[in-house]
Amino acid sequence: MSNLNLKENWFTIILIVLVAVSCGLLIGKFLRPKGSDLIPEEQTNTPKQKKLLPQSPQTTYLNVSEKDILFPKVGGTKNLLITTDGAEWHVSNCQNWLTYSLNGNELSLQCDNNSTLNERSGYVIIESGDMASSVFVKQSQWATRLEISTTNLQVPISGGTYRITVNTDADDYKVDTWDPCSVEKFSDYFTITVNENAGYGQYFNVYVNVTTNLNLKKTIKIHQKGKCRTCRGTGSIKCSNTFCEFGHTLEYNAFTGYNEYVICPTCRGKGSVECPSCRGSGKEQ
């Protein structure tokens, strides 16, 4: 009986010890701080050991005065201020439509004219040591200026040729017109030639615009004189004397007792008088 009791007691003791050991292991596992498995690895690879190697002083800051630049279609130059404690700085990436030059702590960006008909953009990267800074550069494709030397032309009946200068930041411009005149285009001016006018006075327009910005549009209003509308270009109008017929009027002759044709005193026999509108020229004044 005592043997059995002893056996049972040993068994209980072993069981208790086993439970206690496994509990201790579990508690130890859960009480360990999170991520602590990584601690030994970090400690074996400390970055401080790297910094002990001999090398030039590290760059701790690298600032550029502007982060966003917008160039107009024609391009231009932009100067940026670079502030850094690095021993040197340089440009590691630049768009092919930009050129740059370094001068002390200044970075100068020169942008070409944009003839691509599309907006373009990209990053310019500045580096110093392990640090890098970027500048976003964008360039518009839209023209912004269209000026012409004349928007109003008074053309005589005989016609003429007129030179109109064009001032625009677009690469090209268009001139729209039709019959009464012809246009010859050159790089910074065009000519309008108006033919002689055999008809009445006329009004017409010539339109100038640029394809890279249809909102930029100019109109040249042209007035060409023509025939006088009062006399239809003849220079004379019918005699204003209402009794006049072909330059003569009927008058009673007391001696003969008959009505007789006499020369009209108003037109002196011509039947017509000088047109008051054009003073006889037949042309619009």
Ligand SMILES: [Zn+2]
């Ligand atoms: Zn008359």
Ligand SMILES: [Zn+2]
């Ligand atoms: Zn007239």
